[in-house]
Structures are given as C-alpha cells and as structure tokens.
Amino acid sequence: MTTTEDEALRLDADDPGHRHLFHVPPADGGRYPEAAYLAGNSLGLQPRATRDELLGDLDAWRRLGVEGHLEAERPWLPYHELLTGPAARLVGARPAEVVVMNSLTVNLHLLMVSFYRPAGTRTRVVIEDSAFPSDSYAVRSQARFHGLDPDTTVVRLRPRPGEDTLRTADVLDFLATEGDTVALVLLGGVNYLTGELMDIPAITAAGRAAGAVVGWDLAHAAGNVPLHLHDWDVDFAAWCSYKYLNSGPGALSGVFVHGRHLGDPALPRFEGWWSTEAATRFEMTPVSRPPATVEAWQVSNPPIFAMGPVRTSLELFDAVGMPALRERSVRLTGYLERLLDEVTPGRPLTVVTPRDPARRGAQLSVRIGTGSAAGLAKRLRHEHGVIADAREPDIVRFAPVPLYCSYHDCWRVAEALAATVEVSS
C-alpha cells in the first residue's frame, strides 16, 4: 500500500466527523484501542446521548406510573409525534406523511394491505433478485394471501449476465414493456448486498406511468443518502432505525405514505385503537375515525422505551444535516475505494458496488474469490480489530459511516485486507 497511515490521520484532523458523539467498541487486541467499525449498515453504533434518554424515560415511569401518559416531561400519549418532524425531514416528506412504528417487515405488510391490490391481469410484484430475504418472503406470502402463485407473481429483476448491479435502463425497459401486468414495484432504495443506490425518482416515475404502485424499502437508504420522497412522488416507503439511524438492535421502523393517498376512504387498511383520531381516541367508540394522515396506519400504542433512542438519533441528524453528512460520506467512501484500489489488484478481491458516487451510499461490498466471507470477516475482526459484515458465500461489506467512521478506519480496512488475503500466484 502506498497510502500511509499518517495521511489518514491528517485527513481525520481536517475532517473529523462526529465520532465523539458515539461509543466505539474496543478493538480487543491489536495495535489500536478502538475497533475500526465498518458494520453500521448492519447495526449502527450507540450515540452517547441514548443512555441518558432511556434512563430518563425509565425514571418517569418509576415516578409517575400511569400518570406519565400525561405528566411525563415528554408525555407518552403524544410521544410519537416528537419523532414525526425530524423523520419527515430525513426522508423529504411532509409531517402528515410520516410515522414511526413497529418493525420494518411488519410495516411492509401493513402497507401492502393498502397498496398491493392485484386485480385482473395486473397482479405481479417486482422486486430485485438480490432483495433482502425478508422482503422476498413478505411479497411471496402476500401473493399467497391473495390466492396467487408466488413463483409466477413475484418478478425478480436480475443484473445482466456478468454484471453485479441492476441497470436503471433495464428496470425502466421492463416497466415499459411489461408494466401493465405489475400491481406493485417494491425495491430496496440501496441494495443491502451490493450497496447500489437505485434511481428512486426515475423508477418511481416509470412504475407509476405503467399504472403500478411504487413502494421502497429504505432500510439501507434512510440516514445514508438524501431522500425526497414527497417530491419524487413515491407511493409508500418504510425503513428501519437500527442501521444508519443508530437507534439500537431491532429499533422501530419509519413509514411514509404520499399525501395523495391520505384520507382516501377507498384504501383498505388494518386498524387498531391508534388508527383513530387522537382527539376522540379515549371515547372508546366501537367505530374508528381515522385521521387524514399516515397515523391512520398506526395500530397499537407506541413503545415509549423504543422511541427514545430514535428521537435522540433523529435529533442528531437534524443537527448535522443530511447534505453535510452526504458530502462527508462521498469523501470517506471515495477514500476507502481509493485504498481498496491499491489492495485488490492481484488479490482475489473485487469491489461490486458501483464506482459512481451518485449510485451508492456509504458502503463498499467486496466479493472474495477464495475462502468464505465469514472466515475473512472473522480474521479481520480478531487479527486486526476491523468489524465488517459478511454475507455468505462471498461478500464482505464495509460501511464507512460518515457520522462516526474515520479515514484511519478506512486505512485499517485496507491494511488488514492486504495482510490477510494473499496475492494470487
């Protein structure tokens, strides 16, 4: 490697990010005290502010019991509303279009109840072949729920032979030629495996022009890349808060439904007591009166202890701002790419993520030609204190998350790969 450790340290001094706001796990051996944490696309690190936030909520429950619903410093009854503004800003939505609730796959199902409505010859669901398995299982089970054969109903778009990522033009071609059979397009905004950022506005426009509903799984996009869901005319979207949103394992999911669908009485929805308007909720009437906001999709009362970490994290995103974060993300990911370009030639390592920064977020996925991805990730962890994430059989993912990762972390990744993976003879 020609790039020196000193250069990485100099870059960190000039462009330090916000690492000081996070707990970074220890390296547990090796030359450095802290791990190089490149797994924030799987589980983000804990913000230092989260613990106090949680303790405050626990304390309110200890002191107030049921009266916390109205008397806590942040009363629990309207607590979820505290998350709405920052979540809406994060994804480029109007506040009425966003709510935080449940887990991601649960929300995708709730949204498909409304937005996957196969009829006549328009029955198909389009996903990417490398969709996260949960999405694949979800759409297949939705097809079965409607009495359809999942094998013929679910269309899996594949990259061209010999290529790793989907071309936007191929998605658009498919929608132009076969879109009249498609009821729903449900793609990952950033693909979990390859890190490819899809052209969300172009695909949304093409899907809608073809008469389909277009939804997005933004698990790997929210907090990672700038989003403008309202202006892009996306029908619906959902994301989780445990990756780039740093809200803890299994953290709550955000939901977006475009304003044009809000208050539409023709849309079927599954309801519970939190689907009815807040003003009359405690009149306990047998029939709901849903508000003309996405809160009509809420079902249960919100889990307050799960909401505190999301609120803390969203405040951080508000304070830093997505544009500044994206700029640092492009710099940091570009730096990691440059270092991998020094290390991969001659080794059985290939970066499969698009090279164009406009087509990716803060993730580079590396395909390994020999051995197992899990085996390599284990060696990186235990011999070099580099925490990355393996997706068997052959992908190791590195996420230089701009909030807390450093240039030195990127340098450590490249150095560790160079030391661990032998040059092919």
Ligand SMILES: Cc1ncc(COP(=O)(O)O)c(C=O)c1O
């Ligand atoms: C793209 C994507 N979709 C869906 C899920 C499933 O999320 P959950 O378990 O919160 O439903 C994940 C989890 O990592 C994911 O990466």
